[in-house]
Amino acid sequence: MRNVGFLSFGWWSAAPGSKVRTAKDVMDDTIRLAEAAEDAGMDGAWMRVHHFEQNTSSPFPLLAAMGARTSRIELGTGVINMRYENPLYMAEAAATADLVSGGRLQLGVSRGSPESPADGPGTFGYPLADGMTPAEDSARRIAQFREAISGAGVAVPGAHAHVPAGRLLPIQPQSPGLSERIWYGAGGNDSARRVGELGMHLMSSTLVAEATGEPLGVVQQRQIEIFRQAWRDAGHAGEPRVSVSRSIMPIIDDATRMYFGPQLERDLMGANRDQIGELDSAVSTFGKTYVGDLDKIERELRDDPAVMSADTLLVTVPNQLGADFNRVTFDAFAELKSRLMRA
Template structure:
């Protein structure tokens, strides 16, 4: 593992104890989280994208603002559900945000996970065609988006265009290098292998769509290896990147102990472990929460095969506790990264 970043859903609610109570506070606090991450020395600020929920949904204005307020850290999405997206408009927005950030975007895209709306993409104007599938629809949108951000010609020139007859107009603005920083959020081994074949980097979540009874780290490590093998066999240039997500709660002072001690007690009683469950009509392996002091976290994470073989660890953060508390845990995560690298 070489990098560690946070992954925030950007939830807001007026629940007791929440420090992020409105949509406005969620936006401003997410920018503060990015500043806190850079100040604490971790490597990335990544945001989750959901629709029809009280959490982050429109990533590019927020990523541009995060980019304008930071200078070093990677800024990513984990992930954008492409079934909601116009790939050409998204290419313009993504390039704009990447240029503002100085070429630091790392964009995770996918078919998406279950959403609360019965058919959200249709409400956005993108109903599935007869006989089509969500996976195929998302794959086409991803392919079109990748063409556009690569600077390829898209639209035939009209009579007013300042190009030669017969040339295709590319999407503008163009951000060089962005096309090399696209990740696919893969749920299983086959989708991970497909990401490698297509030359996209791999994001793997706190769950894998496979249930063998083995720990998540073991199952997920096979997914990462299948991805790397497919990348090599496809002959892609460069080094493929992989990330895994984990729920990690460092206890480093009285405040973090107050918030996270109930999870530590559950852990001591044996109630905190990987689980077998169902998502998207598929039996899956769900990861546990890592909680405790840095010595305990280091020992347990060293035993997680996927964490130790991935180059990036994304830690889901309790954003409703606010940027100030998370600044403390970010400092702990930076130290944990350095320990695991030894």
């Protein structure tokens, strides 16, 4: 464990108690969350990306703004549904945001998760081609995006292009190193293996598309081992990175007790545990919530083999409570990181 960051769903709502009531609020507050995380000594500010819902959906302008207001922390996505993306336009936007941040982007991509529209990508102008699965479509777009950000030529030059004969035109701008900071949100063993073979980093969330009856951390650690072995077998240079997400609710003062106390009561009654359920026609394992004082949470995280195997822990945060509330919990997360790094 070397890095601890937050993962914000970026919701806004006018519901009672929400401090983030409009789209404008969530943009301003997400930037403040990034500043607060850096100030607290955390390592990353990551955002979810969903379309047709009241949450963050267009990441690159926001990532650039977060990059302009911070100087150290990683800025990431978890994850971008590639079926909505024009890979070359995304390559330009990603490189621009990465240059603004000084090379701190960590981009998580995937084929997407269940969503509100019947055919969101088709509505965006990217209908699924006949005979192609969503996974195949996403893989094709990811490959084109990765090629473009690597600096490879992608466009045939016209008569007035200033390039040597026989060369293709690359997208501009380019941000050196960005191609080495692409992650994939894998849900199962097969996708984890494929991520390692392709040389992307692995993201695993609070659920996995496998249900053996074992705890989430055990199932997830097996996926991590499969990923790392596939990376080694493929002969990729560098170090493969792994992030896992967890829902953590530290109770450290009256405000956190008010919000998280009911969840602690469920935990003490034995009602807070990993669950088996169905998501997108697949039986999956859903992770529990870690709640309580820091000593209790530390003990439980140490018993989570996936958390202790990963290099990055992403903590899902209640962003609708606002940056001021989350700033207090960020201090707790930084302290947890310090404890977990000790022998």
